[in-house]
Amino acid sequence: MLHFIYNPNAGINIAARKANILKKLYAVPNSKVWETTKPMEATYFTKKAIEENASRIIAVGGDGTVNEVASVLTETTIPLGIIPIGSGNGLARHLNIPLQFEAALDKTINGHEIGIDVGLLNNKMFFCTAGIGFDAKVAQLFAKSSQRGFFNYVKATLHALTMYKPIEISINHGPMQKVYSLTFANASQFGNNAYISPFSDLQDAYLEMVKITPIHFLNAGLLVMQLFSKKIHQSNKVNIQSIKSITINYKEKEPLHLDGEALLTDNAIIEISIDPLALLVIV
Incomplete structure (x- = not known):
């Protein structure tokens, strides 16, 4: 049934x-x-x-x-x-x-059925993307809105652009660094054809870590154009690295998103990993 x-x-x-x-x-x-x-x-x-x-x-x-x-x-x-x-x-x-x-x-x-990889963030599953920084702030603002839909997501994005400040993190216990956003991509896009990781593969046993370095909000327009044209990897503000696991040092009670759903970090340490082909999906 x-x-x-x-x-x-x-x-x-x-x-x-x-x-x-x-x-x-x-x-x-x-x-x-x-x-x-x-x-x-x-x-x-x-x-x-x-x-x-x-x-x-x-x-x-x-x-x-x-x-x-x-x-x-x-x-x-x-x-x-x-x-x-x-x-x-x-x-x-x-x-x-x-x-x-x-x-x-x-x-x-x-x-028919296929198997796809599953991402894990502190043992919480994600299937599309997860992240901290700007996209997490947008998810937080969108969650507070009483209305759904793409137009209201754009409104949340524009609101975030006017108030957002880069975050400070450490990757694999390295030196602290400022980033605009840090996304972990299992799939290629956030949704609405916003391609944060154009070459992500749901069956390759890897996640892509997409790091965007700080940018001025007035220069964000070009990045948005590249996001929707599958060319964000061409930006000199963007670094994409394939990973199987990684550790991020951040802060507690800061915005985080899993598949677009707004949450808050419950630990200053974020552990990212992947469970290959762990879910069957009908396509």
Whole structure:
């Protein structure tokens, strides 16, 4: 049986859209629909679906919903399906999963399975990207917004540009250094075709560490253009290094994001590693 884990708060918050999605999900034969009402409920529903011997579990939401569901499925041989309806949909875009609802639904039913790598940040899983610095600050501001969607993500980005200051870190216990942002990429993009690591491969057993050195916010426009044109690696402000594990010394209670979801660091030491081919995904 297929189990759909649906987050009605993902993406554009329109009642008619939610009703239409639920109608289409309930029309799928031999399936069950779980509808979340609060954070982390997708994790609980995924565990319940496993108890009910689900054959496939499909996350219907954004990258945050995908993270909650996938984090449970790495312990199983049950494949993850994705129907992307979020603001960024980074993992779905990397995997070429259709953004059109009906096409993505068909893919979850009729697609084939592949294994993908899983990133770990202090043993918390991420499947697309994780990071500290500027992108984490944007995630924090976006999380405080009452509205979702790409336009509001742009607003959060512009707000962050006017107030953000570089952070100070140490890599593998080396000297302290200032960076604008530090991203760990399993997939190639944040979402919305913002390619932070254009050559990342979900099946190569490596993460890419993308370090951006401090820049003035007035010069950030060029970097943004390179981000969306898959050319950020050409910037002299950007260094990309393939890693299997690394240790970052930072601070506690500072902005952090996992797959775009805003968190705070719970330790001054951040341990990054990778678990190769630990998740089955339907593509």
